[in-house]
Amino acid sequence: MKALRLFALAAGLTLFLTPALSMAQGDIEAGRAKAYTCLGCHGVDGYRNAYPSFRVPKLGGQHAAYIVSALKAYKAGDREHTTMQALAGTLSEQDMQDIAAYFEAAGRGNQ
Numbered sequence: 001m002k003a004l005r006l007f008a009l010a011a012g013l014t015l016f017l018t019p020a021l022s023m024a025q026g027d028i029e030a031g032r033a034k035a036y037t038c039l040g041c042h043g044v045d046g047y048r049n050a051y052p053s054f055r056v057p058k059l060g061g062q063h064a065a066y067i068v069s070a071l072k073a074y075k076a077g078d079r080e081h082t083t084m085q086a087l088a089g090t091l092s093e094q095d096m097q098d099i100a101a102y103f104e105a106a107g108r109g110n111q
């Protein structure tokens with residue numbers, strides 16, 4: 001019974017929170033599709049690429065505002081990283097908002 005009540009509470013909270021979140025930020029569903037390329041590198045915990053000299057930062061659960069500002073910095077060239085600069089250069093403001101909303105939600109276990 002206790003589990004059932006907890007479940008009902010969680011479901012209620014989700015219903016309550018979802019509209020507020022999708023209004024304030026990008027579109028999580030659109031972001032899921034747009035983030036497909038990113039997951040090749042960012043989707044795996046502790047992933048190391050072919051050059052084991054660097055790790056790929058985890059994006060799931062980061063605040064959307066942080067992800068958007070990092071992407072803008074790459075796009076503007078304020079932050080150095082050839083791959084990320086090239087990728088961020090292809091993203092519009094809306095793409096960044098959507099992708100950031102998706103990654104933030106993914107960290108809450110909504111992936």
Ligand code: HEC
Nearest residue numbers: 037038040041055056057067070071080081083084087099
């Ligand atoms: C080829 C692998 C690769 C792909 C694909 C990739 N990234 Fe990255 N990303 C990296 C690496 C490596 C870094 C760390 C770069 C650095 O040190 O600045 C990074 C850094 C970032 C950061 C900064 C994270 C932080 O904590 O500072 C963000 C945000 C980000 N990527 C978003 C994206 C998004 C959005 C996409 C898809 C459009 C994407 N990345 C695709 C490899 C990748």
